[in-house]
Amino acid sequence: MLFWQAIWFLYIQAELSAAEAILMYAIFDVSTTVLEVPSGWLSDHWGRRRTLLVAAFAGVATAMMQAMGGPFWWFAVAQVLLATQVAFASGTDSSLLYESLAAEGREEEIEAQELRGWRAGFAALALSALGGGALARFDLTWPYIASAAGFGVLLAVTWMFREPPQATNDPTGPSRLNLLRDAVRQPVLLWLSGLAIVMYAFSHVPFVFGQPFIERALASTDFASETPIISGAITAAMMTVSLAVSLVAPRLRAAIGLTAMLLGAFALQLALPGALAIATGPLAVLLLMARMVPDALARPFLIARIQPLLPDGSRATYLSLQSLLGRLFFAATLWIAASGTTEVGQMPEADVRLILGAYAVGGSVILITLALLSRRLRIEKP
Numbered sequence: 001m002l003f004w005q006a007i008w009f010l011y012i013q014a015e016l017s018a019a020e021a022i023l024m025y026a027i028f029d030v031s032t033t034v035l036e037v038p039s040g041w042l043s044d045h046w047g048r049r050r051t052l053l054v055a056a057f058a059g060v061a062t063a064m065m066q067a068m069g070g071p072f073w074w075f076a077v078a079q080v081l082l083a084t085q086v087a088f089a090s091g092t093d094s095s096l097l098y099e100s101l102a103a104e105g106r107e108e109e110i111e112a113q114e115l116r117g118w119r120a121g122f123a124a125l126a127l128s129a130l131g132g133g134a135l136a137r138f139d140l141t142w143p144y145i146a147s148a149a150g151f152g153v154l155l156a157v158t159w160m161f162r163e164p165p166q167a168t169n170d171p172t173g174p175s176r177l178n179l180l181r182d183a184v185r186q187p188v189l190l191w192l193s194g195l196a197i198v199m200y201a202f203s204h205v206p207f208v209f210g211q212p213f214i215e216r217a218l219a220s221t222d223f224a225s226e227t228p229i230i231s232g233a234i235t236a237a238m239m240t241v242s243l244a245v246s247l248v249a250p251r252l253r254a255a256i257g258l259t260a261m262l263l264g265a266f267a268l269q270l271a272l273p274g275a276l277a278i279a280t281g282p283l284a285v286l287l288l289m290a291r292m293v294p295d296a297l298a299r300p301f302l303i304a305r306i307q308p309l310l311p312d313g314s315r316a317t318y319l320s321l322q323s324l325l326g327r328l329f330f331a332a333t334l335w336i337a338a339s340g341t342t343e344v345g346q347m348p349e350a351d352v353r354l355i356l357g358a359y360a361v362g363g364s365v366i367l368i369t370l371a372l373l374s375r376r377l378r379i380e381k382p
Contacts, residue, residue, distance in 0.1 A: 001124050001150035003132030003143035004063070006235040011140040015069055022334055025204075027076050029331030031083035032090075033324055039088045040320025044313055048096040049161045051316075055088035056158050059151030067144035085151075091319030096163055098307045098315070103164035111304035112250075118300045119246050122292065126239030133233055182311070184318075188377050189309045191370070193322050195262060196302050198366050199294065200326030201333065202269045205359050206276070206291040234288050242292035249297050258301060259379040265298035266367055274360030277353045305379075333359070 004011070012021040043051040062081035065074065097117070098110055128150070132143035184190065253261050268290070275287050310318050337355045 001128040001147065001153075003128045003135060003146040003150070004066070005125065006129045006133045007136045007140055007143055010136075011066075011144075012075060014140065016072060016075065020072060020075075022337060024075055024079050026331045026334040028079040028083050028086075029327040029334065031080045032087045032327045033331075035083055035087035036090065036320040036324035036327070037317065039084075040091050040317035043088075043092040043095065043316035043320075048092050048099075048163045048316070049158065051088050051092045052096070052158045052161065053155065055085045055092075056151055056155035058082070058084040058088065060148050060155060063144045063148035063151060067141045067148065069141065087320070087323070090323045091316040094303050094307070094319060095316040096161075099164050099312075107308070110307055111301060114300035114304050115246060115249065118296065119243055122239045122243040122246065122296070126236040126243065129235030129239065130233060133230070133235070186309055188379060189306065191373055191377055191379065192302060192306050192309075193325075195266065195298075195370060196306070196322055197326040197329055198363070198370075199266055199269060199298060199302075200323070201330035202266070202273075202359065202363055203291070203295055204330055205273050205356070206288055234286075237289045238291050241289050242296040245293050246296040246300075249301075252297070253301060257380060258305065259374050262298050262302065262379075263367065263371055263374065265294040266363075266370070268297070269294040270360050270363040270367060273356040273363075277357035277360060 009021050012024055016024075039051060058081045062078045062085060065078040065081065068074075094114070097113060098107070101107055101109055101113065128146075132146065135142035135146060249261075256264075272287060272290055279287060306319075306322075307315070
C-alpha cells in the first residue's frame with residue numbers, strides 16, 4: 001500500500017529539484033548495495049520473521065520522515081531507511097514462502113503461490129496509487145502519512161508470522177559459501193539471474209521518469225493542475241491492467257514456453273521507454289499503463305524457476321545478491337541520467353525523451369545477447 005508511489009517525484013522535485021529527485025532514487029539504490037547482502041545473510045542466520053519485522057519498522061520510519069520534509073540530507077536519510085525496508089524484505093519474503101511450502105511437501109505450488117501473491121500486490125498498489133493521487137490534491141504529504149499507516153499494519157501482521165524450521169548447516173558438509181559457489185556455476189541460474197537483474201532496472205525506468213513525463217505532457221492543457229491525481233489514476237490503471245494480464249499468464253506460459261515468455265516480457269519492457277521517447281501529447285500518458293505488464297509475465301515465473309536451483313540455508317543470501325546487482329546496475333544508469341539534466345526546477349521534456357531513448361537502445365543490445373545465449377541452455381524446467 002504505497003500511497004506515495006504516484007507523486008514521489010513531484011513531491012521531492014517541489015521540495016528540492018529534478019536532478020536531486022533523480023539522485024534520491026540513486027541514493028536509495030546505492031544504499032541497497034550496502035544492505036542487500038547483509039540482510040540476506042541475516043535472514044539465513046537470524047530468521048525470516050525477525051528480518052521482515054525490521055523491514056516493516058523501517059517502512060514506517062521512512063514514510064514519516066518524508067512526510068515531515070526537510071533539506072537534502074533529511075530526504076537522503078529517509079531513502080536509506082526505504083532501502084532498509086526493501087533490502088530486508090527482498091529475498092526473505094520469497095524464501096519464507098518457498099520454505100513454508102517445502103515444510104508441507106508442497107514445493108510444486110511455488111509458481112502458483114508466487115503468482116497469487118503478485119496479483120494481491122497489483123491490487124494493493126492499484127488501490128493505493130489511486131488513493132494517494134486523491135490525497136495529494138489536498139497536500140502532497142498526505143500520501144506519505146497514509147503509507148506510514150499501511151506499514152504500521154504490516155508491522156502488526158508480520159509480528160504474527162510463524163516460520164518453518166530452517167535447514168541446519170551440517171558441519172561435515174559443504175559450507176554455505178561453497179554451496180553458493182556451486183549454485184552460481186549453473187549456466188541456467190546465471191542466465192535467469194542476469195535477466196532478473198536487467199528487468200529490475202528497466203521496470204523502474206518509467207517509475208522514475210514517468211511522473212515528469214506526465215507533468216510535461218499535461219503542462220499545456222487544462223489538466224495541468226490535476227497532475228497528482230492523474231498520475232495516481234494512471235498508476236492504478238497500470239496495476240489493474242497488469243493484474244488482468246497475470247490472469248492469462250499461466251496459459252501463455254503453457255502455450256509458448258517459459259523462455260519465449262521471459263524474453264518477450266523483456267522486449268515489451270524495452271518498447272515502453274522507446275515509445276515514450278517519441279510519443280507526444282496527453283494521449284501518450286496512456287502508454288504508461290503498460291509499465292507493469294512485463295513484470296506480470298515474468299517476475300513470478302522467474303522466482304519460481306530460480307528457487308529450486310538454490311541451496312537451503314543460503315537462499316535469501318543469493319536472492320539478495322541478485323537484487324543488489326539489479327539495483328546497482330540501475331543506480332549507475334541513474335547517476336549518468338542525473339548528470340545530463342537540470343539541477344534547478346523541472347526536468348525539460350527534451351531531457352526526458354533523450355534519457356528514455358537511451359534506455360531503449362541499450363536494453364535492445366542486452367535482449368539480443370540473452371536471446372542468443374538462451375539457444376544453448378535448457379531454461380525450461382525439466
